[in-house]
Amino acid sequence: MNSIKASIIIPTKNPGRIFQEVLDAVIAQKTNWPFDIIVIDSGSKDGTVEFVKSRPQASLIEIPASEFGHGRTRNLAISKSKGEFIAVITHDAKPVDDNWLANLVSCAESDERIAGVFGRHIAYPHASVFTKRELELHFSGFNLVPIVHLEDEDRYNSDVVYKQFLHFFSDNNALIRRSVWESIPYPDVDFAEDQAWAKLIIEAGYYKAYSEAGAVYHSHDYTLFERFQRSFDESYAFRRFFGYVLSPDLKFMIRSVGALSLRDISFAKKTGLIKTSPGTVLHAVVDNLMRVLGHYLGAKGDRLPAAIVSRISRDKKLFAQ
Incomplete structure (x- = not known):
């Protein structure tokens, strides 16, 4: 019997020092069950590989940069994992607290029809005031209906806003159910693999959930x-x-x-x-x-x-x- 409740997948490519904080925050998660961590790196040259090797709690998969694909690389890492649930984050998404993973899993376990959970993003303290406000406005809306599924096919086919709401999913901070992934893996696409996957699971009749408590720090002040x-x-x-x-x-x-x-x-x-x-x-x-x-x-x-x-x-x- 598989004793691993959840696996955490982190793709990396020259993430810089922030990844060291991210990985240590992931390692520090408190749960009542075992979890494993897989970092899949696609050619980092900034010391990331060496840092991961210094943390025995994490396993490392190395692939050439030429083999990277947003869906393909995540599928590869998931195939090497053991968890009943798979938490997928990016190398700059830092869990806000040590209950992040437990909160995501708890949300998924609340209904066996939930195929995936996405968690809240909170701007880093150094982010601009407009970046902070944008994230707050965006994620606050999901609290109104935290669990959704395809209820109205006519509306789905005619209302783009409704369709986009059902499709929204962010694997900067997400959890997916392995049994669903086995039949519906990530599409091998060059962008938006998370929302492409959400489209597939919604149309297959599964539920999608939002977890405010399963939060990470994740923001960008773009030029x-x-x-x-x-x-x-x-x-x-x-x-x-x-x-x-x-x-x-x-x-x-x-x-x-x-x-x-x-x-x-x-x-x-x-x-x-x-x-x-x-x-x-x-x-x-x-x-x-x-x-x-x-x-x-x-x-x-x-x-x-x-x-x-x-x-x-x-x-x-x-x-x-």
């Missing part, structure tokens, strides 16, 4: 160009895998930039930020422009030359290094 690249990757993937068009035309793009910027300026006025740090507010407004521009071009990614897509894509650059 303006990095924001553009990230948004391009997101929009390009969503168009290909789900048919979503995040920014269909210039008119929509302009309205979106205006709405997002008015929201941020209103917040800045209420908090006094517009007087104490006008540069931060200006950056947020330009960040909105870069976000929506990336969505606009990403929706047209299939029409762009491959060389342009390769130059724009942030994800392709990160894993080609």
